[in-house]
Amino acid sequence: xxxxxxxxxxxxxxxxxxxxxxxxxxxxxxxxxxxxxxxxxxxxxxxxxxxxxxxxxxxxxxxxxxxxxxxxxxxxxxxxxxxxxxxxxxxxxxxxxxxxxxxxxxxxxxxxxxxxxxxxxxxxxxxxxxxxxxxxxxxxxxxxxxxxxxxxxxxxxxxxxxxxxxxxxxxxxxxxxxxxxxxxxxxxxxxxxxxxxxxxxxxxxxxxxxxxxxxxxx
Numbered sequence: 001x002x003x004x005x006x007x008x009x010x011x012x013x014x015x016x017x018x019x020x021x022x023x024x025x026x027x028x029x030x031x032x033x034x035x036x037x038x039x040x041x042x043x044x045x046x047x048x049x050x051x052x053x054x055x056x057x058x059x060x061x062x063x064x065x066x067x068x069x070x071x072x073x074x075x076x077x078x079x080x081x082x083x084x085x086x087x088x089x090x091x092x093x094x095x096x097x098x099x100x101x102x103x104x105x106x107x108x109x110x111x112x113x114x115x116x117x118x119x120x121x122x123x124x125x126x127x128x129x130x131x132x133x134x135x136x137x138x139x140x141x142x143x144x145x146x147x148x149x150x151x152x153x154x155x156x157x158x159x160x161x162x163x164x165x166x167x168x169x170x171x172x173x174x175x176x177x178x179x180x181x182x183x184x185x186x187x188x189x190x191x192x193x194x195x196x197x198x199x200x201x202x203x204x205x206x207x208x209x210x211x212x213x214x215x216x217x218x
Contacts (some may be wrong), residue, residue: 024073027169027217028128032071034175034215037064040088042109042138045184045204061090061109063209077121078128084114110139110154114161126169136161136183138207153193157205159185165211173217183207 040063065086071078090109116134123129140155165179185205190198 024076024078025122025125025169027126027172027175028078028122028167029071029073030217032067032069032175032215032217034067034177034213035065036067036084036086036211036213037062038209038211039063040090040109040207040209042088042090042205042207045206059090059092059107059109061088063088063112063211065112067213067215071118077119078130079117079119081117082115082132082134084112086112086114088112106143108141108143110141112136112138116161120167128167128169129164130167131162131164132179132181133160133162135159136185138183138185154191156189156191157185157203158187158200159183159205163209174215175217176212176214178212179210181207181209181211183209 040061041058043058063086065084067082067084069080069082071080073079088109091106093106114134114136116132118130118132120128120130136159138157138159140157142153142155161181161183163179163181165177167175167177169175183206185203185207187200188203188205189200
């Protein structure tokens with residue numbers, strides 16, 4: 001999958017090259033705000049699985065939220081910074097009394113914060129192809145139980161995100177976009193119901209998302 005993302009980055013650069021000779025459409029520059037929605041799949045990374053274990057442990061859901069950003073022209077390219085706040089409907093349930101699940105009866109894919117940058121070029125006067133990357137912090141909400149008492153706690157996951165997409169100018173100040181994003185989380189901590197937080201520990205968690213969005217520029 002990382003090779004696919006790398007290929008998308010190369011393709012973005014190659015397709016952006018012809019745009020160097022033309023001005024950037026003003027519809028792709030300035031502050032923007034939008035809403036997002038799409039597919040969300042999170043699962044243990046390859047180092048978390050036993051050799052030969054091909055079981056699909058993906059927790060699927062619908063991801064939704066919003067974004068803000070600012071884009072500007074650099075020669076014939078478009079560069080920008082952006083931030084997102086999303087949530088997800090992904091959920092997995094287990095037997096709370098099974099000692100192999102540590103009393104976790106339910107795990108929900110919670111809110112995700114993303115801060116990053118993007119770079120792209122025009123492939124037509126109204127179509128932008130771009131690559132993006134940055135920092136992501138996700139939460140897994142846990143319903144824990146000892147058989148008599150249930151408490152809601154959570155894991156905080158830190159990682160990075162890479163992606164690529166296409167944005168279409170619908171008018172001078174409106175746009176629609178479609179993008180694929182891959183995230184990997186390598187560090188986490190656990191927050192108990194009383195507010196106590198553990199030290200960070202290593203993890204390997206993969207996340208794949210296909211996101212659509214619409215928005216406005218100002």
